[in-house]
Structures are given as structure tokens and as C-alpha cells.
Amino acid sequence: MGKTKRKKGGGKDWDNMYLEYNEGKSHKFWEITRNKTKITTRWGKQDTKGQELTKDYGSMSKEIYLRMIDAKKKKGYVLHRKKPKKTAKKDYYKVTTKLQKDYLKICSKAEQNKKLNPNQINYDCETMIFNSNSGEADKSDLRFMANWYKQAIKVGEFDWQTYNQFYKSKRKKKRSKTTKRKKKGGGKTKMTTSEFKEFLQGKEREGWKEVRKCNKTCSTIKTNYAKNKKKLKQQRECYGTCDKNRLIKIRKVHKQYSKEFKQFIKNM
Secondary structure, eight states, rough: OOOOOOOOSSSSTTEEEEEEEEETTTTEEEEEEEEETTEEEEEETTTTEEEEEEEEEEEHHHHHHHHHHHHHHHHTOOSSSSSSOOOOOOOOOOOOHHHHHHHHHHHHHHHHTTTTOOTOOOOOOOHHHHHHHHTTHHHHHHHHHHHHHHHHHHSSSSSSSHHHHHHHHHHHHHHHHHHHHHHHTOOOOOOHHHHHHHHHHHHHHHHHHHHHHHHHHHHHHHHHTTHHHHHHHHHHHHHHHHHHHHHHHHHHHHHHHHHHHHHOOOOO
């Protein structure tokens, strides 16, 4: 008969606790494992391996194990029964394609060009790589930006008219796609986070346009340079209702697309 191996994490002389601390910008974890007389603690930022330390406490191991947990709980750490799965975070800044490499080279050239960038401002070329890897930008964006920077280096100035035209046409295409989907489905359809972001921004812009129109009507109320208190109060109430109406409409959109809105907040 062969020897039966005891599974790790079984038996009376084995204990494990996983705690998390989430307050403000601080997101930490602390894990403790007691294996007979030895205690292993692991700590650090969430979604990282963290640091690890093992010590032998002899017969006092169980008492020290409980004491250490109580101390962490007093500091605000919360117990989690199940240890969260380690998910490897994708590096969105990693250059993977030839097109990305070419874009990054041209962008850095334009950044170093004294004619185009006399004040040596950071162009933040890596954000386009991040957007292309995360799905917010596609190959057409990279191609356009690479050619746009090339042309600017040749001429010695940026052609903002072509830049604005390109992104205006892209927005129109996206809008037409969403309307087509709605017509096919016969109502509300699921949107990606980038599509929903653009849709929400469009609704925000529409709301602010309406507020400006509404505020113009409010400004027609003559207050005699704020001397007439009744009229001044009336004007203030008018401005308030304009902003209230905008918020009501945006809240309706949030309710209408509740799933997309929740996903959008998660990805922020």
C-alpha cells in the first residue's frame, strides 16, 4: 500500500484567513496561514502578489494567530471567506503590432520637433496605444494619427481642420450604427462601454444646449441690477428649474440604460 498524501489546507493544525482593507484610495489585503507551529503572513496591494513572511511560534502559534487577526480587524480590515481569484491584469500600454510601433515613432518625432512643439509639451503618445489595446480606438485611428503627424513634420504645422473632420465623421458613423441596431432589434440594444460613453456625452451636450436656451429666457427677467428682490428670486428659481430639468433627463437615460451605466462606472 502506498502512502496517502495529506492535502494542503486540511487537518486541525491548519488555519487560514484572508482580510481586505478598502478606504478611500487605499486597497490592501492581508492573509494569514497557520500550519502547526509556523505562521505565514502575506500582505500588500490588492491584485498583486505582495510580500510574504514565515515565522515559527512554537506552542504559542494558535494564540498569536488569533491575536494578529484581531489586531487587523481593529485597524479596519474586513474578513473575506473566499480568497479572490488572482486575475492577471492586461498591460494595455504594451506595443504589440507594427502599426503601433510606427505610430509611436512618428508621435515622438513630432513631440521632439521644435517647430511643432516649441514649448516641449508632452504629447502623451502612449494613450493612443492604451486606447487601441483596450478597444476605445481602432486601426483607422492609429493610421490617421500616424499620417497626420507625418504631414505635420513635413509642413511644419498641424492641420486641425482634417483632424476635426476625421473625428466628426467617426462620430457620425457610430451614431448611424447604433440607430441601425435599434431599428433591427425594435428597441433598446446593448452597447459597449466606449459606445455608451459617447452616447452619454452626446446626451450631456444636448442637455447643456437646452440649459443655455432656458437660461437666455431667464436672463430676460429684469431685476433692476438685483435691486428688485422679487424679480431676483424669480430669476434664480428660473435658473434652478433649467438645471433641474437637465438632471431629470440624464437620470432617465441612466435608468433606461441601467446595465450599460453600471458597467461604465465599473470601468471608470
